[in-house]
Amino acid sequence: DKGKPSKGKSKAKKSSRSSRARLGKEDAGPAAASSSFFYVAAAVGLLAVIGAAAAVLLRLPGHGIDASQATQAYAVAPVKLASSECDELIEASQAEHILHEEKSQTSLGAQEERVSETWWLCSHTTDMPCEKSRYAGLASMLREAVESTNENHWKIAGLDKTGVDLKVLRYGATEGGHFHWHTDAGPNTDPEAAKKPRTRLLTVTLQLSDSQDYEGGDLQVGAVNVTRDQGTVLAYVSAMPHRVHTVTRGTRYALIMHFWYPKPFSARQLAKYRDEEAEPRVRALSEVGKGSASDVANWHLLYGEYLLGVGKAEPALEPYQRAIDAGETGLLAKAYHRRGLALGFLDRMPESAAHFTRSQELEPDDPVMLVNSVTALISTMQLSEAANNTERVMEIDPRPELLSNLADSWRRASDALKTMDGQQNMVFLADQMALRCDAKIREMSDAAQ
Incomplete structure (x- = not known):
């Protein structure tokens, strides 16, 4: 053997x-x-x-x-x-x-x-x-x-x-x-x-x-x-x-x-998954807060993102505010921006515009924050600031999808202003900004070809 x-x-x-x-x-x-x-x-x-x-x-x-x-x-x-x-x-x-x-x-x-x-x-x-x-x-x-x-x-x-x-x-x-x-x-x-x-x-x-x-x-x-x-x-x-x-x-x-x-x-399955599996985990991390200060601030932001993502804009305001209060430098701009979005969904446009302005001050070259700020500023009739932000987007990130969004916002502003007395100058500004966005889109398209 x-x-x-x-x-x-x-x-x-x-x-x-x-x-x-x-x-x-x-x-x-x-x-x-x-x-x-x-x-x-x-x-x-x-x-x-x-x-x-x-x-x-x-x-x-x-x-x-x-x-x-x-x-x-x-x-x-x-x-x-x-x-x-x-x-x-x-x-x-x-x-x-x-x-x-x-x-x-x-x-x-x-x-x-x-x-x-x-x-x-x-x-x-x-x-x-x-x-x-x-x-x-x-x-x-x-x-x-x-x-x-x-x-x-x-x-x-x-x-x-x-x-x-x-x-x-x-x-x-x-x-x-x-x-x-x-x-x-x-x-x-x-x-x-x-x-x-x-x-x-x-x-x-x-x-x-x-x-x-x-x-x-x-x-x-x-x-x-x-x-x-x-x-x-x-x-x-x-x-x-x-x-x-x-x-x-x-x-x-x-x-x-x-x-x-x-x-x-x-x-029904989607609601069950969100309510019983996803939300408790994100909420618990935010509320229990047993991590570092930076981690907890991120978890506040994540919980706000979850709530906003499932259409719960009002409850999202609190965790977004917690993220702001945490004072983590790398998160502040995003926290202000996301809370501004939630306020916009709730039609609280002056507060939304203020949050977008603050996020822009912290991250002046973020194109998405700039685009959202234009919408909020237009809704509060701060058209000069909205025009400046539009120009900034065309300078730093003239993507067609961003410019198309801006052009639509300016056209809606023009239509609304035409129903008001004594707003001819503002109507002219809105029309010009929409045309400038359209022209920039054509310019970028021609350059790509």
Whole structure:
């Protein structure tokens, strides 16, 4: 029997085969994507993400979730990859014959919301679904582990067990890689979304980098910086606010996977999801306030964004005011701007204009803030200031969509002024500003051709 392997050797060999299969080194489906594999991920602002969040029937307590449940940051799944497996995934993510690279530098006002690079390993919305890719074994292993974690922690029902996606994110110190506060609980927004109207319910992060290879770059979920241990699989509810701190040395890689709900959503399901799953988490972070001063200010702002996104402008005023009162320099302009929007929706235009003016003083070159300020200033008959802001937009960011918005505002102003006595000069100004916007749009169109 000397020629027979021992049980220990046999087990090690089996483990090696399993490792190779889940990393795509053995035939687990068709070959990896060719250079014809394309994927476009649409950047979605936080307001649209939360406001359009779809719903599921959740098995939650009758009165929703309490503060301790709402602020539970994350859970560690019962599986861990070896360092060698993580290193191999990092190397594979940069092989052009496997992946499509997408660089993301999404602007949020004057602040870069996200600076990172993304490589898609497989996706349910492309010609390379995970279950037919070389990463089928890895996707299956992660799916089973996270399903178990969900049952032990959140008990979210109806997760799609087939339509998952895998992507690798790179955050480099050279570019100041980071991802500002956001949630993932939004609709499927890629080009094929109409064919599969779904929404993210659970987010999974696999820590690929050795924690010694980078500084900064911590993933923060709620008030907690999660473990940096290489190979650890973390899961958290997609509605939970989270961010990636700026990487100050080296490079951080992470593999991301989302669980979806696979069906269209009724109004009742949407309301249930918002009331029982999304809002309590954002509200609890804002009200409990167990983070740093900067974090709490961000959570106030996020809660206001959530409320405004679901049409609750009046309740949104309070968290926006809390964000203003926190006095965090990097947030003040946005907090004033968003509160100005809420006041505008409530038809409190003088207050709205005052908030927009303050946001403009803090961020004088933010074009979106300038455009919104024009609307508010026109409504309060501050036409000279509105004209100055219009000129400023044409100078710094003459995008057709912004100028078209401005032209419409000036035309509405002209129509309203024509019904008033003694406003000929103001009518002339409004007409001229609308014409100037139209002319600038034509100029930009001609230049593009």
